[in-house]
Amino acid sequence: MSAPAPQLNAAQRRAAARPVLLTLLSLAIVVLAGWAGFSASVRQGTEALRAESNHQLDLFASVVQGMVRQLEYVPATLQLHPEVLALLRQPGDGARAAQASSYLRRLNAHLGSAAVFVLGERGQVLAASEPAVLGEDLSFRPYFLEALAGRVGRHFAIGVRDGRPGYFVSHPVHDGARVLGVAVIQISLEPVNQAWSLLGAPALLADSNQVVVLSSRPEWRYTALTDLALDRRVDLQLTRLYGEQRITRFPLQVDLRVDEDSQIVEGVLPEGLGQAGARSRPGATRGVLVLGRTLDGMDWRLLMFTDLQVVRQDAVRASFLAAVSAGFLLLLGVLVNQRRRIVRQKLMANRELEEKVLLRTQALSDANRQLRKEVRDREQAERTLRNAQDELVHAGKMAALGQLATGITHELTQPLGAIRTLSANAVEFMRRGELETVGSNLGILARLADQMGAIIEPLKGFARKSQARPARTDVAVALGNALFLYDQRLRKECVQVQNAIAPGQVFAWCDPNRLEQVLINLIGNALDAMRDAPERVLRLAAGVQGEQAWVTVHDSGSGLAEAVKARLFEPFFSTKEAGVGLGLGLAISRDIAREAGGELEADNHADGGACFRLSLPLPPDDTP
Structure with missing residues (x-):
């Protein structure tokens, strides 16, 4: 039969577990170093990429504004040409329309714009550089409505006839205070499409309706960056700004932050860009940095999407390098520490052997001295506690006597008055020689003296300061003495006492005074x-159960709340008003009961009110 495996003590278990803990700690430090390197590299790389992308975006925004807005002044100059004014004054004159159209064709060829045309008050094209739009009704276009109202209109729209997208700028043509018509120029956006390669990243231009009008990715065009309301969609269909194009939702969820002062737009997409512009599968790339600008005077937003995959790849390399460096430093530290430990162990081996016996001997001596000191301290603490408890019990007695002083004074006042009167009468009767009457008065005086002694006698033993000495105690007698002290209060507050305890029935083994x-x-x-109770009934009962005598005190008050019942026997806890009691009565009472070998408990009675149950051991000769 094989021998049982030896059990390891706590120190051996700790020593065996120490290498495992050090290994786990080292791995945690390596992982933490890698994560710190990764985070720092991502943060630094993102900031560098943001700075470079912002510079490119600023340059491209300036290029776009130069391409689109360089011809915005042209419609304002058309009202200065006499042929345009003459045509608007006589819209039905064909010769003037031909002359104005000829001028507009020459002007359009010189400027290189997509088209230049003039509309009458009703929105009909009267003269144009492109014959295809002559006579076309463009009254539904927003740029016509704004110019007819006296404002400059700037809108993206797709041409009605040629279907080419363009940037339309309109200007009212005035004849004095009257608006005769509207001059419009269509600026081609094809140069912007040819300039997307300058950015080196996917980008788009969105108009004031948050609809993508130009993009380096064709599949993004005519998509909405936000969900368009139903009334907005109806307006777009009526104005036909986007022709027959169906406006769908932008394939990426772009949540952007816009700086109102600098008009800088910024955001980060949690996922990368797929090859077709749709959302890629999770994990394909590690996010996209979205940067943008709001173009001045156009209410257009330029957005550029820069993939963070390169930044993440650099961060992974930095993380690996940081983890390897941390591992190397940890290994170097372990080697140095191991070398120092070996040297220290060699130097301390002999010293430990010499000191071990001395340490054990000293420890035993110290333990013996400490044990003797603890025994003395515990005996002194027990004496102090017993004396303090005696002082608290005596203080409680004195407090009760102070509360009963008024009632006792009242009880003694009447006998004293009678003694004074009878003694004066006795003197007078003696002077008269009526000795029989004097004897009668002296007998009454003796009875009054006995009555006063009966009042004072219970107080003498109660007020006496003494240590606890258990004895065979009649519970009914102790309860009678307690009720006697509250006699005046019971009568004053009209409390009905139901005392079911008779002398000589229940005895307990305890100190009578306590x-x-x-x-x-x-x-x-x-x-x-019961002070505020409508009916004041005090019910007292006693009996024997097993090896314990019990006494119950049941009142007709409101009972004990759960929060109060949980803390009822805590020292200094009281539900009375401030200054009325210290909250030690119940705590001391329970200590007295436990010191005598019993218990004090409290609960709410089924008939209402609180019920306290005091249990005490039976005298030795009464034990069953």
Whole structure:
């Protein structure tokens, strides 16, 4: 039969687990270093890419504004030409229309614009550089409506006849204060499409409707960056700004932040760009940096999408390098520490052997001294605690006597008055020689003295300061003495006492004075609890159960709340007003009960009110 495996103590288990913990800690440091290198590289690379992309974006925005806005002034100059004004004054004159169209063709050829035309008050094309649009009704176009209202109109639109996209700029033609017509120039956007390669990244131009009108990716054109409301879609169909194109949702969810002062647009897409411009599968790339500008005077937004895949790849390399460096430093530290440990162990081996016996001997001596000191301290603490408990019990007695002083004074006042009167009468009767009457008065005086002694006698033992000495104690007698102290208060507050305890029935093994102190405290608390009750009934009962005698004090108050019941026996906890009691009565009472071998418990009675149950051991000769 094989021998059982030896059990390892706590130190051996810790020593065996230390290499595993050091290995896990080293791995955690390496991973943390790699993550720190990755995060720092991503942050630095993103900032560098953002700076470079912003520079490219600024240059491209300037190029786009130069291409598109360089001919915006032309419609304002057309009203200066006499042939245009003459045509608008006489719209039906064919000769003037031909002359104005000829002028517009020459002007368009000189400027290199897509088209130049003039509209009448009703939106009909009266003269144009392109004969195909003559007579066309363009009253539904927004740029015509804005110019007819006296404002300069700037809008993207697709040509009605040629279907070519363009940037339309309109200007009202005035004859004095009256608007005779509208001059319009269509600026071609084809140069912008040819300049996308300058950015080196996917980009787009969105108009004021948040619709992509130009893009380096054809599949992005005529998509909306945001969801268009139904009324907005209806307006776009009526104005036919985008011809017959169906406006769909932009394939990427772009959440952008716009700086109102600089008009800089910025955002990050959590996923990359697919080859066809749609959202790629997760993990294909590691995000896209979105940068943009709002073009001055056009209310157009230029957005550029820069893939962060290169930044992430550089960050992975930096992370690997940081992890390897951290691992190398850790390994170097382990080697140095191991070398130092070996040297230190060699130097300390002999010293440890010599000191081990001395340390163990010293430890045993110190333990013995400490043990003796703890025994003395514990004995002193027990004496101090016992004395403090005696002082608290005596203080409670004195407090109860102070509260009963008024009632006792009232009880003694009447006998004293009677003694004073009878003694004066006795003197007078003696002077008269009526000795029989004097004897009668002296007998009454003796009875009054006995009555005063009966009042004072229970207080003498109660007020006496003494240590706890268990004895065979009649519970009914102790309860009677406690009720006697509250006699005046019971009558004053009209409390009905239902006492079911008769002398000589229930005995307990405890100190009589301390039992009275506990009962006085419980009865006083019961009277306080019934102060505002409509019916004041104090029910007292006692009996024997097993090896314990029990006493219950049941009041007709409102009972104990759950929060109060949980803290009822905590020292200094009280539900009374500030300055009324210290909150030590119940705590001391329970300590007295436990010191005698019993218990004090509290709960709400089924008939209402609070019920306190005091359990005490039976005298030795009463034990079943």
